[in-house]
Amino acid sequence: MSTLRITLRAGERIFVNGAVMRVDRKTHLEFLNDVTFLLESHVMQAEDATTPIRQLYFVVQLMLIDPAAATETRKIFDRSFPALMAAFSSPAVRSGLQDAAELIERDRVFEALKRVRSLIALEDAILAAAAGADEPANLSAITLPDRAPVAMGAR
Known part of the structure; x- marks a missing residue:
């Protein structure tokens, strides 16, 4: 059995x-x-939770924070997922969303949350490029993990 040690500062919540x-x-x-x-x-x-990926992150986070309502929150995820897949053409985003959905299906919610979090920077770059920012986003400079990590400490 492995032990996971976490240090918290005064006033910090977990x-x-x-x-x-x-x-x-x-x-x-x-x-x-x-x-x-x-x-x-x-x-x-x-x-x-102001963008589609951030909203999905928030939904997945709720599954972890409130396990009693996880079944209802899962329904929100299931309704949101097809719309997100349709909204993004980026292979990296679509792959990440599929990974997250597979992890949720296997009840690996923490790993799904980490995978969705990894997509936020890419979504920000895509939105900045779409908004015609003064400095175009360098999408090729953003690296994402191919798959969600399997280990997560004491889980």
Whole structure:
């Protein structure tokens, strides 16, 4: 069994198996068994979900943060996924979306969240290029993982 050790700063929050915890001083946590968690720095607020990929990230994040509502949230994902696939012609985005959907199907929600997060920079570049930004985005400079990593700490 592997142990995952996390250090949190005073006031920082962590979401563990649907529970929200905040520490009052710098502390170290060791997860000794199977656990699903999100660090506060990876939690997207609803008002920040301003693009299609960010909205999908928010939906997947809700599956992790609120396991009791995961079935209903999954329905939102299932309705959003075909629209996103139709909206993007980029092979990298489409591949990433397909990877995320496959991970969700296998109940690997944390890995799906990481895969969707990896698409945000690419989406930003695509949107900037479409908006005719002064400096065209260099899409070839953005690298994405071919597949979502299989390991995720103590999960």
